[in-house]
Amino acid sequence: MIAGEATSAWAATAPDLLERILQQRRRRAGETIAIDADPTPLEQVLNTQSGPSGVALLDTALRTLALTAQAEERELPVLRGARVSDRTVELILDEPAEPLAPFTTGAGPGRWVLDSKAKLLDTETAPDVPDAPYPGLVTLGATENGDLLLADLLHTGTLLLEGTADDVLAVGRAMALEAGTCGWTDHTEIMTVGLGTRLATLLPRGRVRPMPHVSAVVADLGALLLEVHQQTDDADTPQPLPWILICAGDVDTEQAWQLADAVSAARNLPIAIVLPANDATRNAFPTAEPIAAAPGTPVTLPQLSDDAVQLQRLTDEQYHQYVHALQVAEKPAEPATGTWQLAEPHDQTAAAPRPQPHPLLRVHTSGAEADSDPGSPYPALLASVSATAVPQATQNTPAAETSAPTGAGEAGAEADEAVDAGAGLSAAGSGAGQGEPGAEDSGEEWQAPEIAVLGPLAVSGVTTSGHGPKVAALAALIHLRPGRSAEFLCTAMDPVNPWSTRTLQSRLSELRSRLGTAPDGSPYLPRPTHGYRFHPDVTSDWQRFQDLATRGLADPDAGTADLENALYLLRGKPFEGRDFAWADAVQQEMISRIVDTAHTLAVRHTEGDQPDLDAARRAALRGLEIDETSEVLYRDWMNIEWGAGNTAGVRKAIARLHQVARTYDISLEPVTEQLIDLVLSDRPTPAHTRRA
Structure with a gap:
């Protein structure tokens, strides 16, 4: 739940997975998508609380149910709502019915619970179910033990939010955002009043339509009713989309009765309304369910559960953080720098005619000629290709950063960095593709610790038992975000319930012990001076990947092996199985x-x-x-x-x-x-x- 300490269902991240996919699709070769290096507190909470276990399980289970009902030629049951935990899904039916797979009989009448042994649709098959069967489901809040409680607004009809204008706005925002982003509302029209217009233009899915006032909503609903009335009974006539109004603005008596008349005329159309509670809305909708929207007020919904829930809400500060994240995602990608400018353009595909070489490669690569070529912005970079013929570097130090500014006045700095990228490959990274350990000229088998993130997270010397996973995650955080304070680490490791400084010190002490000391006697994790950072010898497979890839890009002829070795380092998706x-x-x-x-x-x-x-x-x-x-x-x-x-x-x-x-x-x-x-x-x- 947003603004609380429970789980939220309406977004995987801020922005969500789809927005990241669209950013990656828009970027050109070598570019990096726009994204905040340090996410806002809201993003951290959402990313931490998200997980395929509960929310995605609900969507998959409902689509599996729809497919089963279609195969058995049975009607789907009418739902009041659902209850979702990390492990299971419980459907709350309006009337008892014989269960359909993948559900079985629950603890009481009218309750279906997901069969733990049932076979669900896989991620590739689930989207083949064209429409999610219950698009009106929206999370109201979470129980004390963290279970999500959802109500089917299309069955409920009308909800009235009781509280101040700010309270109604916070709860209404959370409802609208969930309805506008979650998987089971994929074919829904969502009207909003009083929630602002910025968010609707930034969301990757165009489901949310802000309206200026309730009168405009009444006009739209009237147009929908006319459209339905004029339709024939032809089977090919498209059915109207479920229509949901979430209003946090003022509603006067005339508007309330206009809306009530329009809803009454709609009869069996899938329509749901959420309004602020006042005398006008109470009189116009006397059977509507009232819900207290004040923060910290437990709400009991007898038709769904006897357990009290804390309503899901989005405060002004969280709303601005969410909008900020979406605005950042809309920014152009960062331009390619350094040797990443040599990556093949995305409009050039394998087996297609090759265009002219990149301008950076139209120079001589012999040392003397390249150095004297005034038209080459990367003379040292290209000359360094021949300098990397020795397969093993003689130093066990990480390579320098490979990206550099591209301004003409900074060509010298770029060239220096390029030399480091080509010739400074560490012993730990050399021959990585073959899995061979690096060796120094002295013949010693000593190797510095490595943090592996290109697949399941693993750290040298850190086991997977006890506090091992948390210690490994802390090591990755320090390596990839060096120089951060203890406060930053405590919050980053658990945004919902930040670590205490005592817990942090315990995990740091364990990490320091696991990694040991360098040959010079200094610990691989020194005591902090200006933030926490590792000894320079500590490396990662990500650093080795960058070293190999940038060196391979710099040499279009002999660098192909380096690119292959870079891909050999991949053990799976980055941080596979974990979301940080x-x-x-x-x-x-x-x-x-x-x-x-x-x-x-x-x-x-x-x-x-x-x-x-x-x-x-x-x-x-x-x-x-x-x-x-x-x-x-x-x-x-x-x-x-x-x-x-x-x-x-x-x-x-x-x-x-x-x-x-x-x-x-x-x-x-x-x-x-x-x-x-x-x-x-x-x-x-x-x-x-x-x-x-």
Whole structure:
């Protein structure tokens, strides 16, 4: 629950997953999507509380129920609401009925509970159920033990929120945001009055329509009734969408009665109304359910549960934080810097004719000529390619940052950084693709601790028992967000219930003990001076990935092996199996860089007279394992299969892309639609490819 200490159902993150997908789709090669490095307190709470266990389970279970009812030719039961926990879903029926799979009989009459052994639709099949069966479900609040209590507004009809204008606004906002973002309201019209207009324009799904006043709402409802009245009984006539009004503005007597008359005329149409409680609305809707909206006031809803709930609410401060996050997501992506400018453009796909080389590569790479070339902004970067012929670096120090400003006056700084990127690969990172440990010239087998985040989180010396998972998460936080204060760490580790300083010190002490000390005698986790940070020798697979990828991009001829080694480091999606509120920005950066690397590698493997289409296919599919929505990688995949003459592979790639588009309700880019038409036509495969 927002503004409380319970779970919220209406958003996975702020902004949600769909917005991040759209940001990734909009960016160009080498760019990084706009995102706050440190999320707002609201984002941290939402990211921490979100989880596929309860909220997504409800959506999947309801869609499975709809499919079962269709197969058995039975009517879906009328719901009063639902109760959702992390492990199960309970449906509260209006009347008792024989249960339908995946539900079984619950604890009392009119209660269905999700069968723990039932087979649910998987994530690929669930979107094939065209409409969620109960689009009027909205979370009212959470019980003391954290269970969510939802009411079906389309069954309830009208709710009246009792309280001050601010209280009604806070509760109404939370209802509107959930209805506008959650999966089970995917075909709903949501009218709002008094909730503001900014949010509706920023939400990735266009379900919320702000109206200036109640009279405009009455006019819209009247137009809907006229449209329905004029429709024929033809089976092809589209049914009206469920219509929900959430109002936090003033409602006078005339408007209340106009609205009541319109609702009465609607009869059996799916309509729900949430209004502020006043004399006008109470008189116009005498049977409406009143709910106290004051914060801290337990609300009991006998028709749903005997347990009291704290209403879900969104305060002014939280609302502004949410809007801020959405506004940031709408900003243009950060331009590509350093060697990431050399990533293959996203409009260039594998097996397609290659354009002219990037300007940075149109220079001599021999040291003397490159250094004397005044037109090269990266003379040292390109010269460093030949300097990296030695497979193992002789220093066990992390590579320097690879990104640099691109202004002409700062070319020298960029060149210096590029040299470090190419020649400063640490011993721990060398040969990473083969899984071989780095070795110093002295022959010692000593290795500095490594924090692995390109897959399930793992830290050298930290086990998965006891406090191990929390200690590992703390290590990743310190490594990826160095220099942060104890207060920051306490909040980041648990935004809902921040750690105490005593808990933090205990976990830090355990981490310090697990990692040990460097050869120079200093601990790998020193005592803080200006924030917490690790000894310079502590590295991560993410740092090694960046070192390998940037070095590979700098050498279009011999750097392909480095790009492959970078992809070999991937053990799964970044932080797979864990969601950390503080890690959203770096996760998105990782996804961007992985997609760019996989795409560049796929293009390189399809170049020339003897392309390696198998290697190109592996690169594209490896990238899709990390980002299943990356349209540029699907284009690569389609072109690779087309170049190989593999019609079945082409159709498989297209089918999977269409499945993803349905799952996230997104449209394909025009260039993708054109490519699909091309590869499904009878035209010959590209002339410069060979059959695999």
